[in-house]
Amino acid sequence: MRLTAMTTFLALMGSVGFAEPVTDPIRPVSRALAEGVVSRNAETLLAVSAPRNSLRPTLRPALSQASKTVVPTATQSGFADWITGFRTRAMQAGISSNVFDRAFAGVQYDADIIRRDRNQSEFTKTIWDYLDSAASDARVNNGIAAMTKHADLLNRIESRYGVDKDVVVAIWGLESAYGTFRGSNPVIGSLATLAYDARRSDFFEEQLIEALRILQSGDVELADFTGSWAGAMGHTQFIPTSYQSLAVDFDGDGKRDIWSDDPADALASTANYLAKNGWVKGMPWGIEVRVPRGFDYTLAKRDIQKMPSDWAGLGVVDLDGAPVPDHGSASLLLPAGARGAAFLIFKNFDVIETYNTADAYVIGVGHLSDRIAGAAPIRSNWPREDRALTYDERKEMQRLLTSKGFDTKKIDGKIGPLTINAVRAFQTSIGDIPDGYASLNILKKLR
8 A cells, every 4th residue: 555645744744855756746855844943851862963854855944033024014914814714724724723723822924934845856875975864974973872772662562563663663763763753733723824825725734634633632731732843753753744644653552643852752653654554564665785886877767677687797797796686676776876876776766765755865864874774885986076056046957858859848947757868869869878877967968
């Protein structure tokens, strides 16, 4: 079963410069997450500073108090009118007037949330810069410490849900720095602002209704009902619809409390999420491989799958030259083209992808989980002289490709399968290796 609520949320939240799966052509990308406020009683696992924000493939511009946007009176008035209308719809959906009025007391339109939402596509990292942070020594060491501290809990979660505990911990590490940064924005205010914003009102109104249902259920007190500026919540940043479908009461206290300093419910909920999406225990997410000279790079597509033994027949082997074990069918992923690391990726890659569909995030979770379990860093080189394309440069690339007969279908700044295929065709036309890597070098050649 492939759940769509979380994926839909990702699709709404911006774009980064990494290739997404061919199954989703609209370039879904990361949720905006915890904004760097230390939760109550957060414990420092090691004497290493945690990152200010939860790690995501998209960089967010920092917001200071001085940069707070002044909201026009007319906007606040319109927001108040919208709340009045929404109250009726919420009542029709089964929300009690008492819960609604208590939740919305003091809620105001927050222009900074909209500003953050609008600015997402401009801030990107290269895959290697992202992974340097995702699997930094500090994050790995903190993950090992978390595994040790919560060993009994994690073993019980793994036993019940059949999801490898190191992957659950890796998601925890990327989403909230192992619970240190869970987000401090009031969930109701964040979602109300986004629901009022006409661009995605239907989706966020649905999230807001479910958030009110969470309050009504008593799983969390209003004062503790906080999350990211975009409404993602708790240790592993669930959105309300995903919470309603997949959060669990693992500690048996009658509440599905993913906000508590005790991470039991949050980590079990994450394992349940992955299990319901088809996790195969013991199967790797991916394995780093080497590709032979003269390889046909048009085979490096998500919809081309072969058993690792068949890939070995084409010269794709592990870094020590041995065939990769036949864990299941796999596709070849080249996140930085022919000059970067290559991976054979398996079904569990797709499962992590349901949590966040950015390739960088999935590789980050997978590689961090490997490192926590004792594996070595990625051994292949990256083209570190490259930089990520800006949003405007990605749109320029699409315009130039289309004008030269390599139609990308859309000019949206999202490097998806259609753009990658257009890049491949252009590379073939000029005698380059057709790896589909949308680099600055390709843009210069198009110019």
